Amino acid sequence: MILYFSATGNSRYVANTLANELGEQRLVDLRNYMVKDAPTLTITLSENEPLGVVFPVHSWGLPKYLSSLLENMHIQGYEPGKNYAYMLSTCGDDVGRLFEMWSGVMEKNGVQADAGYSIAMPNTYVLFPGFDVDRPEGRNRKLAEAPGCIQHIAAQIKSHAKGDFTHHGTVAGLKSKVIYPLFIQYTTSDKGFAANANTCIGCGKCQQACPAGNIQLVKPNPTKEGKLMPEWQGRCLNCLACYHYCPTHAIAYGTKTNGKHFYTCPL
Numbered sequence: 001m002i003l004y005f006s007a008t009g010n011s012r013y014v015a016n017t018l019a020n021e022l023g024e025q026r027l028v029d030l031r032n033y034m035v036k037d038a039p040t041l042t043i044t045l046s047e048n049e050p051l052g053v054v055f056p057v058h059s060w061g062l063p064k065y066l067s068s069l070l071e072n073m074h075i076q077g078y079e080p081g082k083n084y085a086y087m088l089s090t091c092g093d094d095v096g097r098l099f100e101m102w103s104g105v106m107e108k109n110g111v112q113a114d115a116g117y118s119i120a121m122p123n124t125y126v127l128f129p130g131f132d133v134d135r136p137e138g139r140n141r142k143l144a145e146a147p148g149c150i151q152h153i154a155a156q157i158k159s160h161a162k163g164d165f166t167h168h169g170t171v172a173g174l175k176s177k178v179i180y181p182l183f184i185q186y187t188t189s190d191k192g193f194a195a196n197a198n199t200c201i202g203c204g205k206c207q208q209a210c211p212a213g214n215i216q217l218v219k220p221n222p223t224k225e226g227k228l229m230p231e232w233q234g235r236c237l238n239c240l241a242c243y244h245y246c247p248t249h250a251i252a253y254g255t256k257t258n259g260k261h262f263y264t265c266p267l
Helices: 010-022 066-072 098-108 136-158 172-186 205-209 241-245
Strands: 002-004 027-029 042-044 051-056 074-076 085-091 115-120 193-195 215-218 229-232 251-253
Touching: 002 010, 010 027, 010 051, 010 085, 010 136, 066 098, 085 098, 098 115, 098 172, 115 136, 193 229, 205 215, 205 241, 241 251
Parallel strands: 002 027, 002 051, 042 074, 051 085, 085 115
Antiparallel strands: 193 251, 215 229
8 A cells, every 4th residue: 555645746756756666556545534624544554564755854853734644543453574665756856864863753652663665756845035936947857757666665665675765865963853844843834935916827736736625715805806816825835736736827825935946747
């Protein structure tokens, strides 16, 4: 079984490709369980069935709300040593101490973390100074290398390799233990998001793309005729799916997105 969470498509592509390599028929989209008041996820593993979790790294840590989802999900049929448990994170460059973080979360649910893997995919985060999506040559290189990387990881999973095989990067502890908590506490607010009334077409793509169900379409002035516009509801995880999927690029985050570019996985 593979559980996966994806905002702009990278992790969805990786999860599907990995499933094909492993001959895995059971894929569970965690987006359905990230929205407010979603039902608790319940899964049942068969004897010796591996349990994989595929997701993007967010500021060298777990995406907001994913930790509580994994901690609180109900797992039936799991036996340590028999059901191999692993994570595979998509990242622009590195993941810091993500495997340690994910292991701690899974262990709270009684799951022994056996292995962690990471795979470089095109960058999607654009809000920090100096951060932008990859240039076309970098994006295309990562997409071209992805199938071979997934095939290699699948071989390790089949052999039940154990250990942390993620790419930590430099100052990994600082990134995951200092920067990540600050990111979650101070930079996942949706108060900076707004849609340009002149370019927004009211299509609802942002609402459909939001994995947290955090966007509603409303009339800016209920007493007048006019198109519906997105309104953010205060439960954001800063995945930027709304920003990247907007077909007219009408969504901005204050001035932080000025001059920045856009990406969604084309595979």
